Amino acid sequence: MNVSPGSGAPAAAGPRRGAPAPADGAMPVAGPSAGIRRAAGPVPWYRSWRAYAGLVVAAAVYIYGWHVTQIHLSELWRGARLIRPFVVALATPDVVTRTPSLQQAAAPYSYGGAPAPGAAGPLQGTGAGASLRLSRGAGASGDRVTVHGEGFGADRSGALWWENQIGQRQQLATFRTDAQGRFDAVITTPDVQGTRNQVIAEVVTGYGPLRPSQTLLVVLDRMVETVFLALMGTTMGVVFAVPLSFLGARNLTGHLPAGGAVYALTRTLFNLTRSIEALVLAIIFTVWVGLGPFAGVLALGVHSIASLGKLYSEAIESIDTGPIEAIMATGASTLQVIRYAVVPQIVPQFIAFTIYRWDINVRFSTVIGFVGGGGIGFVLQQYINLLQWPQAATALWMIALVVAAMDYASAVVRERIA
């Protein structure tokens, strides 16, 4: 094992380890003297004081950073129970619901006076083949009444409700029907206002078809608003960016008088506007035009003008002048040259950039609601603040799916065009 100078340390180790001589027959060579070794190779990092100084500085920076950003890893553990419902909700978002089909029977019960007219003795109520019989039909609160039900579905659990004169319900008891669909229960009449009351027995016999939940409908509605918010913002961007981009293209402004100034001005405008986050713009616009999607449209629009303008300008700058020359040589007018030599070259890129921007805007419009700019962010924030985790999960899934779908669609379209 021939150790090269410079990696000096292991030189002595070879023989000491007592390893057999390597197969190639090279004998361990006594290392050159330390002085020569140091001169020959580069200084290893661990011998350089700069390396240690650098390490100390880096350590100080990160320790301070850790402190300043208040990183407490233990919080991850301690807060876990708070976030657990959300994680669970992610797996069970509030997306669908099904209407239960109920078998109901009711029987009247009067307070303070005669039983309901026409009902003598044990009162009977009916509903969907089921009937309900009370041991008495009138009395006062605190009575014990026996309830007998027949004709219900066999072996099902149900509930007994008390409904007062103005239709308010309270649950009195639960029961389970026997194999013949009968049950017996004893209730204590509650203390309520009014005289004409009803006892209602309810058995869930099955569930209707799945249907979208209320949350899903709200979230869908807001998602549509979000996508259109992005569309309108992008459109606003395109409408202004297209003409501006011609002023921001060096190869076109070069021919104009004062073209350099126009170019510099346009590009500076683009850069300044782009440096303001759309969220900040949204806050400003909510002050201007009030809360709602319009503020979001304006914020995304202004941001898109700058971003698209820059991209469009660069697309124009990169066009091939050959076709322009060729079309000019045929005797074409300026309009024809633009139509047949310039437009075919820039349109595919313009479309690709626009779709890409719309894609970004959809993603961004999901948070613009947090500052009152409309869209799904508004309801998402509400759900989170009210700890309505299944609803929040629905909104999050919706955002994830729509944004991912947009992302994919825009990639496909851009690939097609390119």
Next chain:
Amino acid sequence: MTSNGRVRDGSRRGPVGVPRPGDTPAGSADPILRVEHLSKVYDDGTRALTDVSFQVPRGEFLVIIGLSGSGKSTLLRCINRLVEPTSGRVLLDGRDATAADRDELREIRRGVGMIFQQFNLVRRASVLTNVLAGRLGYIPPSWALGNYFPAPVVAQAMRNLERVGIAEKAFGRASALSGGQQQRVGIARALMQEPRLILADEPVASLDPALSHSILKYLEELNRKDGITVLCCLHFLSLARRYGSRILALKDGRVVFEGRPRDIDEARFREIYGQQAEEVEIT
């Protein structure tokens, strides 16, 4: 025409017998192109052309040779004013192209077809659209907004594509074609102009040498059968000798030779291309 070529420098007058600008055009019955004392200095100060004068009789296949940077491309572009000449005159069919206003220039340009080294097709557009674009000088500009070409023009485009042998590619994208095919589309586009004169700027320099003849033979056919005058820049002297009925040599923006192909001997060759040059044959 003189029978033997003469090396000259740009400052001296042409040989006796060669009609010179300013001479009475007795010797050349109505040349299709006459270039008089043409000079071009680019904005960055580059002198591309210095006092270039020559004329081209109808039906000629004039080959312009010279090293890269000798001013060949600039010369061709000054003729249809894709490049604005600094001084001098260009007379096309007796009309002063250099003095033409915008509308007149369009009319002059549409009678002059141009073929480019890089083909200059709109690569994303269909082959047919590229060919149709050759007709733009004849149709009202406003029709461009609707991308409208009358049916007879479309039929003409198909005929021209058939003529260059790629009618079956008409609806494909231009970028899908090979280099040789793209140049044939370029020729078809120039034919749409029904030109009296074709300017070909190194039409085969971007192609496989083996394809050179296939392209140049189309130009030769247009020259012989259709009587279209051709001005063609070429790199290779062997191609210039094979196709040119006359040769014009440029060096550093000046005409250094004008005459028949066979008159370029070893000494002239070195004069045009430099002392180190070796002639390469393309077969």
